[in-house]
Each structure stands twice: as structure tokens, then as C-alpha cells.
Amino acid sequence: MLDIKNLHAGVEDKDILKGINFHVNPGEVHAIMGPNGSGKSTFASIIAGKEDFEVTKGEILLDGQDIIDMAPEERAHKGIFLSFQYPVEIPGVTVTNFIKTAINETRKAKGLKDMPAGEMLKMIKEKADLLEIDRKFLSRSLNEGFSGGEKKRNEIFQLAMLEPKLAILDETDSGLDIDALKIVANGVNKLRNPKNAVVLITHYQRLLDYIVPDFVHVLMDGKIVKSGTKELAYELEEKGYDWIKEEVKA
Amino acid sequence: MNLKEKLISSFLAFEDYLEDDSPIHDLRNTAIKNFEVKGFPTKKDEAWKYTSLNSLLKEDLSVFPKQESAIDFKDVKKYFLHEIDTYKIVFVDGIYSSFLSSTTHEGMDICLLSAALSKDKYKPIIENYFNKVVKEDSLTSLNTAFAKEGAYIFIPKNKEVEKPVEIINFYTGSEAALMLQPRNLIIVGENAHIQIIERHQSLSTNAVLTNAVTELFCEKRSMVDYYKIQNDLPEASLIDNTYIKQERDSVCSLHTFSFGGKLTRNNLNFYQWGEHCNSILKGITILEEKQHVDHNTLVHHIAPNCESHQDYKGIFDDSSTGVFNGKILVEREAQKLDAFQQNNNILISDKATINSKPQLEIFADDVKCSHGCTIGQLDEDALFYLRSRGIGQKEARALLMYAFANNVLESVKIPELKKRINRLIARKIGVSLGFDL
Numbered sequence: 001m002l003d004i005k006n007l008h009a010g011v012e013d014k015d016i017l018k019g020i021n022f023h024v025n026p027g028e029v030h031a032i033m034g035p036n037g038s039g040k041s042t043f044a045s046i047i048a049g050k051e052d053f054e055v056t057k058g059e060i061l062l063d064g065q066d067i068i069d070m071a072p073e074e075r076a077h078k079g080i081f082l083s084f085q086y087p088v089e090i091p092g093v094t095v096t097n098f099i100k101t102a103i104n105e106t107r108k109a110k111g112l113k114d115m116p117a118g119e120m121l122k123m124i125k126e127k128a129d130l131l132e133i134d135r136k137f138l139s140r141s142l143n144e145g146f147s148g149g150e151k152k153r154n155e156i157f158q159l160a161m162l163e164p165k166l167a168i169l170d171e172t173d174s175g176l177d178i179d180a181l182k183i184v185a186n187g188v189n190k191l192r193n194p195k196n197a198v199v200l201i202t203h204y205q206r207l208l209d210y211i212v213p214d215f216v217h218v219l220m221d222g223k224i225v226k227s228g229t230k231e232l233a234y235e236l237e238e239k240g241y242d243w244i245k246e247e248v249k250a
Numbered sequence: 251m252n253l254k255e256k257l258i259s260s261f262l263a264f265e266d267y268l269e270d271d272s273p274i275h276d277l278r279n280t281a282i283k284n285f286e287v288k289g290f291p292t293k294k295d296e297a298w299k300y301t302s303l304n305s306l307l308k309e310d311l312s313v314f315p316k317q318e319s320a321i322d323f324k325d326v327k328k329y330f331l332h333e334i335d336t337y338k339i340v341f342v343d344g345i346y347s348s349f350l351s352s353t354t355h356e357g358m359d360i361c362l363l364s365a366a367l368s369k370d371k372y373k374p375i376i377e378n379y380f381n382k383v384v385k386e387d388s389l390t391s392l393n394t395a396f397a398k399e400g401a402y403i404f405i406p407k408n409k410e411v412e413k414p415v416e417i418i419n420f421y422t423g424s425e426a427a428l429m430l431q432p433r434n435l436i437i438v439g440e441n442a443h444i445q446i447i448e449r450h451q452s453l454s455t456n457a458v459l460t461n462a463v464t465e466l467f468c469e470k471r472s473m474v475d476y477y478k479i480q481n482d483l484p485e486a487s488l489i490d491n492t493y494i495k496q497e498r499d500s501v502c503s504l505h506t507f508s509f510g511g512k513l514t515r516n517n518l519n520f521y522q523w524g525e526h527c528n529s530i531l532k533g534i535t536i537l538e539e540k541q542h543v544d545h546n547t548l549v550h551h552i553a554p555n556c557e558s559h560q561d562y563k564g565i566f567d568d569s570s571t572g573v574f575n576g577k578i579l580v581e582r583e584a585q586k587l588d589a590f591q592q593n594n595n596i597l598i599s600d601k602a603t604i605n606s607k608p609q610l611e612i613f614a615d616d617v618k619c620s621h622g623c624t625i626g627q628l629d630e631d632a633l634f635y636l637r638s639r640g641i642g643q644k645e646a647r648a649l650l651m652y653a654f655a656n657n658v659l660e661s662v663k664i665p666e667l668k669k670r671i672n673r674l675i676a677r678k679i680g681v682s683l684g685f686d687l
Contacts, residue, residue, distance in 0.1 A: 048638050052630075076640035088635040092653030098639075101649065106640035158639060 001026050001197055002047075002166055007058035009046050016042045016053070018222035024166065027194040031208055031233060032201045034219035035241050040201045041085055043219065044170045048082035049075045062166070076102075077109040079165030079196075083155040083172050090142040095154060096124065098142050099161050106162065127160040131187045148175025156187050163191070168199045173207035185210030205237035218244055253307045253429075258286055260313040261395055272367060273376045274397065281394035288388035300573040300605045301515055301544040306487050309457050311429040313396075315343040319422040321453065323350060329451050330416060333666045336447075337415040339401040343422055344430045346399060350418075359404040360415055363433055366402040375404060379437055383465050383495040383521060390491050393463040397433035400462075405442040407469075414445040414664055419462075421486070423454025434464040441471040445664060449479040452486040464492045468500040470524065475503050475663050481510040481674060484539070491517045498524025498553070505662060506533040507671055508543045509678050519548045522584075525555045533562040534655045534671075536678045537570035537602075544573035551584035551614075560591040563655050565679075566602035576621070577609040584614050591621040596628060596654060648679040 004022040008015065016039045024030055034040050046053050047060060049072035060067050067075055090098070104114045115123075128138060131153055143151050152172050159167055169188070173181055188198065188211050200211060208216075208230060216232040217224045220241070225248050226232065236244075251259070261282045268275075290307060291298040319342055330338065337360045340350035346362050353361045366372040384390045401417045419432055438444050452458055468474050480488060488511055496502055508514055520529040535543050549558045564572045574593045595604045608621040628650050636646035652675060659675075662668040 050634055071643065072634060072637035073640050073642050073646075076638055082638050084635065084638075088629070088632045090632055090635075090650070090653050092656030093649060098636075098649075101645070102636075102639040102641055105642060105645060109640065109642075162639065 001063060003059070003061040003064075004047075005059045005061070007046070007055065007060065009042070009053050009055045011053055015056075016222055017046070019058070020219075020222070020224055022217070022224065024197045024199065026197055028215065029192070029198045029200065029211060029213045031213040031216045032199065032219050032224075033203070033216060033233065033236055036203075038219045039222045040219050041170055044082055044168045044199075044201055047168060048072060048080060073105070073109070076162075076164075077106050081159055081162055081164035081167045083152075083159060083167065083169040085171040085174070087143045087151045087155055089144045089146075091144045093142050094139050095142055095157075096138045099124070099158060102158070103161060123161065127157055130160060130190060131157050132183050133157055149177060149180045152176055153180060153184060156184050160187060160191055164196065166197050166199070167191075168201065170201045171203070172200070173202055173204060181207065182210060205233040208233050220244065220248065253311060254286075254289055256311075257313060257392065258282065264314075264396060268398070273373055274367065274380060274394075277381050278395050278397070281391040284386055284391040285388050285395060288391070291388060297546060297575070300571070301513070301542065303513075306459050306513060309427045309459070311427045311457070311459055312425040313429055315345070315424055315428060317424055318345055319343055319424045320349070321347075321420060321422060326350070326420060326451070326453070329418060329420075329449065331414065331447060331664070331666055331670065334664075335413050337411075337413060339415065339417045341399065341419045341432065343420070343424055343428065344399060344432065358406060358409055358411065359402060360411075361402050363400040363402040363435055364398055366435070367398065375437065379465065379467055380435055381465070383467070383493040384463065384491070385493070385519065389461055389489055389517075390463055393431045393433055393461050393491065396431040397463070400433040401436065402434075403436040403438075403444070403446075405438045405444055407439040407441060409439065409442045411442070411444040414447055414667075417446065417448045419450045419460065421450075421452045421454070421456075421458045423452070423456035423458075425456065427457040428459070430458065430460045430462075432460065432462045434462070436464065436466045438466070438468050438472040438474050440469045442469070443473045445475045445477075447477045447479065447664075447667065450482055450486070450488055452483040455483060455485050457485045457487075459487045459489070461489045462491065464490070466492065466494045466502070468494065468496045468502050470497045471499040472497075473501045476505070477662070477664075477667060478504070478506045478516075479671075480506065480508040480514050480543075483510065484512055484541070486511050487513040489515045489517070493519045493521070494529070495521045495523060496527040496529065499526045500524070501528045501530070503530035503532070503661065505658070506545070507674070508533065508535040508537070509674055511541065511543075514543045516543075516545050516547075518546070519550070520558065521550045521552065522556045522558070523552055525553045527553065527556045529556075529558040530661070531558070531560040531562075532658045532661060534658050534675070535562070535564040535566075535572055536651075536655070536675065537565070537572060538567040539570060540568070541570045542572070545575065546573070547576045549578050549589065551578070551580045551587050551589065554583060554585045554587070556584065557588045558590070560593075561658055562593045563658055564593070564595040564604060565598065565651050565654065566595065566604055567598040569599070569601040571602070572604040574604070574606045574623075575609065576607070577611070578619060578621075580610075580612040580614050580617055580619065582613040585616045587614065587617040587619065589617070589619045593623045594654070595625045596651065597625065598628070644680070648676070651679050652676070
């Protein structure tokens with residue numbers, strides 16, 4: 001589904017990603033771990049199409065099609081979803097109106113008519129229930145005055161509504177208490193199916209107890225330096241990253 | 251002959267044609283002399299530093315329309331808040347249109363100034379209120395000199411006006427270029443309530459310059475909601491001089507929606523004469539091309555324990571220019587004041603300009619006064635966030651602009667008007683969004 005080959009990217013004269021190879025098949029869950037400043041969030045933003053970064057080399061293929069020159073909205077229409085580490089507050093636009101706009105703009109791009117209001121309402125209700133979101137929350141301004149946990153839950157609510165092919169969750173576990181983490185993880189698990197895939201970006205192994213990855217990768221200094229199964233995450237939790245640095249040097 | 255000379259010589263003919271016993275005969279004569287001395291304001295005047303009338307004054311403006319023009323309701327229906335029942339005071343080229351209007355004298359007066367000026371029974375009111383709260387500046391004086399028509403509203407004590415009043419001035423373009431001087435006098439009695447919507451609408455591409463004066467008296471405990479819709483054609487210019495006198499415990503809110511016109515200057519003046527007054531001034535300005543809007547506000551706090559809130563949002567595209575000059579003047583007696591002023595602007599294009607100038611003059615020592623001003627671009631992170639959810643660039647920008655302006659709309663109390671303004675904003679921003687604004 002997602003095929004990234006020798007990806008180099010950065011801002012102005014600073015390289016951040018230095019040759020990433022990354023492959024995701026439908027139905028898989030991948031975790032990307034790594035110390036602060038290793039390039040994890042940059043990697044996620046580049047897949048979603050953030051224009052602040054320049055891709056200098058390599059390819060990002062989604063279902064065989066290079067998406068590097070595509071606008072963020074086109075990538076979204078093709079099924080890429082990024083759950084933000086820091087969701088932006090937008091006063092004046094309610095959660096409901098925002099999600100309606102997002103769904104109908106995506107449908108429009110696919111040549112479909114707007115989703116009938118009744119159907120939309122039913123879906124909103126279902127997904128809000130799945131994530132144990134209070135109905136009142138939906139008529140509030142997008143992320144404005146939300147707690148860290150509410151913002152993350154709102155991101156997963158959008159994920160549930162938009163049903164993307166590839167979901168990238170950037171530090172979704174940060175700011176969540178254990179109950180909220182369970183609700184969010186449960187939501188993500190219920191949305192999984194053999195046709196979609198999840199990429200989890202995280203510092204901690206904690207999230208991976210609830211969303212179990214098929215593969216774990218370590219990103220360090222702009223490169224994936226080690227890949228393994230979920231056991232690798234436990235090892236990192238226990239020993240930190242220093243031993244990998246040593247391994248890379250050797 | 252330049253416009254000033256033309257106006258002064260026209261005045262003689264104008265006075266001849268009016269009846270001599272007009273209660274404002276002397277006022278007019280004093281006013282024209284004052285205008286003659288002061289002339290039109292220039293950029294040398296501090297208050298006009300960023301707005302030049304030069305190009306407007308060069309037009310060969312007619313001072314009186316030569317013929318009366320009739321218009322069909324169906325052609326102008328869209329300019330009325332036709333979804334609901336309203337009182338209507340309508341003028342066509344400065345002349346009252348009884349056909350388009352819907353006035354009343356039942357328990358209150360919602361009618362014309364010309365009637366109030368000519369009938370004896372209104373004489374005491376004219377003497378008590380007319381020209382009593384205005385500044386003696388040149389443009390107001392010019393209007394006073396030529397004042398003969400406009401809206402006259404008198405709401406007696408304890409009366410709640412059950413439907414909004416629309417004051418609409420249409421220009422048919424019967425002259426190649428026309429100057430108009432509408433004059434409104436509005437008195438809202440003790441504990442009375444009223445909602446007023448005012449607009450000036452050009453119906454042709456001929457130039458028009460309107461120099462309007464509105465005097466609004468808010469008596470004790472009255473509540474007034476005033477909405478000005480400025481969405482005129484690109485050839486129309488407006489100088490709006492509004493003076494509001496508030497007595498104790500009155501609440502007056504005034505919203506100005508500036509979306510169109512060539513040059514718009516809003517001289518908006520609030521005077522708080524009694525304790526516990528609340529003045530609310532809000533504005534949304536969305537401009538493009540070479541449009542120019544200048545908000546020049548004054549809130550004069552004279553009595554203690556009052557409040558004022560100002561919130562103006564501006565979005566400027568192309569080579570449009572905006573000015574916000576907000577003055578809060580606090581007299582020594584006006585203790586325990588809570589005054590707030592905010593002006594936020596977004597510049598969409600590199601060529602757009604905004605000059606924002608807060609002015610606070612405070613002579614009292616126990617007051618809370620705050621002001622803030624921002625000038626920026628659309629938030630790139632917010633744009634990326636919206637686009638990453640599948641919302642196209644244009645729509646995402648529109649959504650952010652809408653969100654930016656939205657909190658000013660929240661205080662619009664007439665639902666149909668709110669919908670109307672929402673639609674105007676959507677059209678102005680150039681998109682239809684996926685939800686009902």
C-alpha cells in the first residue's frame with residue numbers, strides 16, 4: 001500500500017530525513033519509535049503533504065502512485081490520514097460542521113454527492129459513541145479549549161468518520177490518561193480491517209500494549225536503523241536507545 | 251466651480267425653496283457657514299490621515315436629483331430582509347418612497363424626517379433633539395445645512411417595537427453622479443426596545459457620494475440594536491456620521507458590516523451621559539480590489555460605572571485598504587469603567603494595507619481599559635490541518651476567514667439577518683462551504 005524508497009527531506013539547507021525505506025501492506029500495524037528530534041513527526045508530516053518540508057530525493061508511493069507532488073487534500077482524498085500531535089484550535093467552526101465539510105469535500109473529489117444529512121447524523125452518533133464522546137462536545141468550536149486528551153480523542157473521532165486507508169497517528173498517546181488511552185486504542189482497533197493500515201508514532205511502548213503492532217521500527221537521525229517485531233518495543237522500553245546507537249556505530 | 255463652491259451656491263436656492271418657518275432654518279444657516287469656513291477634510295487633518303476624499307470630490311456631483319425615479323419592489327426585494335415582517339422607511343434618490351415603505355404612527359412614530367420637520371406637533375421634539383448630539387465638523391455641518399429628509403423614529407416609554415425597522419436608501423443612477431445628504435433622527439424612550447437595520451444601495455454604476463448623519467438618543471434603560479450593512483457597488487461611496495447619546499442603564503449595540511463600496515468612512519460616536527451604560531461596537535470588514543473602509547470610532551465615557559466593548563475584524567485582499575482609528579475618552583468622573591477594544595486584521599494579499607490606531611485618553615484613575623490590535627496572515631498550520639482532512643485550499647482558507655469573523659456574528663440578534671450576513675460573507679470569500687453558514 002505505502003512504499004517509501006530512499007526518502008531524503010529537510011528544510012532549507014538542513015537535512016532531516018536521510019534515506020528512509022519503509023513499506024506497509026494492507027492490514028498491518030507499524031510502530032515507529034525513536035528519541036526526540038530523530039525526525040518522526042517530520043516523517044509523518046511529509047507523508048501527509050506538509051509543504052514546509054522539501055523532499056530532495058526518493059519516492060513516496062501510495063498503491064504504486066507517486067504522491068510527492070500532490071496537495072495535502074489530494075492525499076487525504078486518496079485515503080491518507082494524519083492524527084496530529086498538536087491539533088490546531090479553530091474557534092468559530094464546530095466539530096460537527098468541520099467533519100461534515102471534510103467528508104463532503106472528500107466525496108466531491110470522488111465525484112459523489114453530499115452525504116444525506118440523516119446518514120451523516122447517524123454516522124456521527126455511532127462514531128461518537130464508539131469513542132465515548134459526549135454529544136455536547138460536537139457542537140463546540142474545533143479543539144478550542146479542549147484538554148490534551150479531548151484533542152486526541154477528537155482526532156480519532158475524525159479518523160473514524162473519514163475511514164482512511166492509511167492512518168498515521170503521531171504521538172496520539174501523549175496527553176492521554178490510561179482510561180482515555182484504552183478508549184482511543186479500542187476505537188482504533190475496531191476500525192482496523194484487512195484493507196487498511198495503521199502507522200503509530202510513539203515514544204513509549206505503553207500504547208503498543210493496546211494497539212499491537214506487527215512491526216516496530218527505530219528512527220534515529222533521519223534513518224530507520226532497526227526493525228523488528230513487538231518484542232523490540234519492550235527491549236527499547238527496558239534499555240533505552242543507547243545500545244542501538246552503539247550498534248549503529250559498530 | 252468645485253464641489254464646495256457648488257454646494258454653497260446651491261444652498262441659497264435650497265433655502266429659498268423651503269418654507270421660511272422651518273424650525274431648523276437658523277441651524278441650516280449656521281451650518282453652511284461652518285462648512286464654508288472648514289471645507290472638506292484633507293489628509294492634513296489628523297482624523298483623515300489615511301483617507302482621502304480628493305478623487306470623490308473631483309466627480310461632477312449633482313447636488314439635487316432632477317427627476318423622481320420609481321422602482322419596482324420585485325427589483326429590489328433582495329435588499330430587504332423580506333423573510334420577515336419589518337417596518338420600512340425607504341428613500342429613492344433621497345426622496346421618500348411611500349410605495350416601498352411601511353411606516354406607522356400607532357403608539358409610536360416610524361416615519362420621515364420631512365414630516366417631523368413640517369408639522370407643528372413635532373416641533374418640541376425637533377427643538378429638543380435635532381442637531382443636539384452632533385460634532386460641529388465640516389461634513390456633519392454640510393449635512394445639517396441640507397437636512398430635509400431621512401428617517402424619523404420616536405419610540406415612547408416602555409414600548410417594545412415588535413419588528414425590526416429597515417432604513418434603506420436606494421440610488422437609481424438617474425444622475426451621472428449624485429451627492430446625497432440623508433438625515434436620520436431616532437429617539438428611543440425610557441425602557442423602550444428597538445432593532446434597526448440601515449443600508450445604502452446603489453442600483454446603477456453611476457457614482458454616488460452619500461454624506462449621512464444619524465442622531466440616536468437612547469433614553470434611560472432603553473435597548474437598541476443597530477445594524478449597518480455596507481455592501482454597495484464599487485462606484486458608491488459613503489460617509490456615515492453617527493452620533494449616539496446614551497442615558498443611564500441603556501444598552502446600545504451597533505454592528506457595521508462593510509463588504510462593498512468604493513470608499514466608506516464610518517464616523518461612529520458614542521456618548522455615555524448616564525451611569526451603567528453599555529456600548530457595544532462591532533464590525534466585520536471584508537474588502538478586495540481597491541476598496542477602502544475607514545472606521546473612526548469614539549466612545550466618550552462621561553459618567554461612572556459604564557462599559558464599552560469594541561470588536562472589529564478586517565480581511566483585506568488585493569490592493570484594498572483599511573483604517574481603524576478607535577478612540578476611548580474617559581472623563582475624570584467616569585470611574586469604575588470597563589472599556590475594551592479589539593481590532594484584528596488579516597492581510598490576504600501583499601498589496602493590501604491596514605492602518606490600525608488605538609487611542610486611549612484616560613483622566614479617571616479607577617478604570618479598567620484594555621485594547622489589542624493584530625495584523626497577520628492566515629495561520630499556515632491551521633490551513634495544513636484543514637487540508638489534511640480533505641478540505642481544498644480555497645475552502646480551507648474560506649473556512650478560516652469565516653471562523654475569524656464569526657465571533658462578531660454571534661451577537662447579531664435577528665436570525666434572518668445573521669443568515670443573510672453569513673451568505674454575504676460566503677459570497678464575498680468566494681465559496682460555498684459544505685455546511686449551512
